[in-house]
Amino acid sequence: MKKNIVLSGFMGTGKSTVGKALAQRLGWGFVDTDEQIELLSGMKISKIFSEFGEDVFRRFETLIVFNVSKLSNYVVSVGGGTLVNPFNREILSKNALIITFMAQPEVIYSRICSNRDRPLLDLGREDLILERIRDLLEKRMKYYFMSDFLLDTSFKEICELVDEIIDQIYNLVF
Numbered sequence: 001m002k003k004n005i006v007l008s009g010f011m012g013t014g015k016s017t018v019g020k021a022l023a024q025r026l027g028w029g030f031v032d033t034d035e036q037i038e039l040l041s042g043m044k045i046s047k048i049f050s051e052f053g054e055d056v057f058r059r060f061e062t063l064i065v066f067n068v069s070k071l072s073n074y075v076v077s078v079g080g081g082t083l084v085n086p087f088n089r090e091i092l093s094k095n096a097l098i099i100t101f102m103a104q105p106e107v108i109y110s111r112i113c114s115n116r117d118r119p120l121l122d123l124g125r126e127d128l129i130l131e132r133i134r135d136l137l138e139k140r141m142k143y144y145f146m147s148d149f150l151l152d153t154s155f156k157e158i159c160e161l162v163d164e165i166i167d168q169i170y171n172l173v174f
């Protein structure tokens with residue numbers, strides 16, 4: 001049986017927030033790959049992007065993914081682009097159930113607009129950000145579909161989402 005749960009999906013769908021709550025409920029460990037990247041590099045994600053570019057960020061990301069793939073009984077929240085990379089997908093899915101969060105573009109916008117640490121969406125104007133969200137979502141959908149199940153988080157409370165995930169896991173196991 002797979003030993004971890006990975007939460008994937010677009011920026012602002014709630015992976016980091018729900019991941020923490022889910023781990024607490026299960027009594028499991030919790031890791032957020034973006035937090036690990038910041039710890040390892042000693043920089044904010046936005047600084048890695050602006051100083052070194054996205055490629056360097058993606059290398060840090062794969063290094064962290066490789067490390068967390070060895071864990072057991074962990075909920076792992078990854079970044080919105082992590083599972084676009086086939087290597088990351090392969091090593092994570094060997095030992096983890098992959099759950100992908102979805103949300104409507106307007107909901108994503110409302111959740112991310114006050115936080116400036118998402119360089120891919122740091123475009124200033126609401127209309128440009130919404131256009132970028134729609135465009136990136138469309139490009140990434142095929143990767144998001146490569147998961148064990150999808151969950152729309154648009155109009156659900158954190159605790160409702162935790163309950164739904166636990167129900168789904170129960171259905172898969174029994």
Ligand SMILES: Nc1ncnc2c1ncn2[C@@H]1O[C@H](COP(=O)(O)OP(=O)(O)O)[C@@H](O)[C@H]1O
Nearest residue numbers: 010011012013014015016017018111156157158
């Ligand atoms: N189900 C939800 N309902 C309302 N707000 C949420 C929900 N999930 C997350 N949020 C809020 O949205 C923002 C982005 O959440 P976060 O967990 O960082 O998303 P992600 O890790 O997918 O980018 C945070 O401010 C968080 O509190």
Ligand SMILES: O=C(O)C1=C[C@@H](OP(=O)(O)O)[C@@H](O)[C@H](O)C1
Nearest residue numbers: 010011012034079080081118119
């Ligand atoms: O979608 C992406 O490519 C990214 C998502 C971010 O994480 P969240 O999805 O947790 O915001 C973070 O990894 C980085 O800014 C890149």
Ligand SMILES: [Mg+2]
Nearest residue numbers: 015016034078
């Ligand atoms: Mg996150």
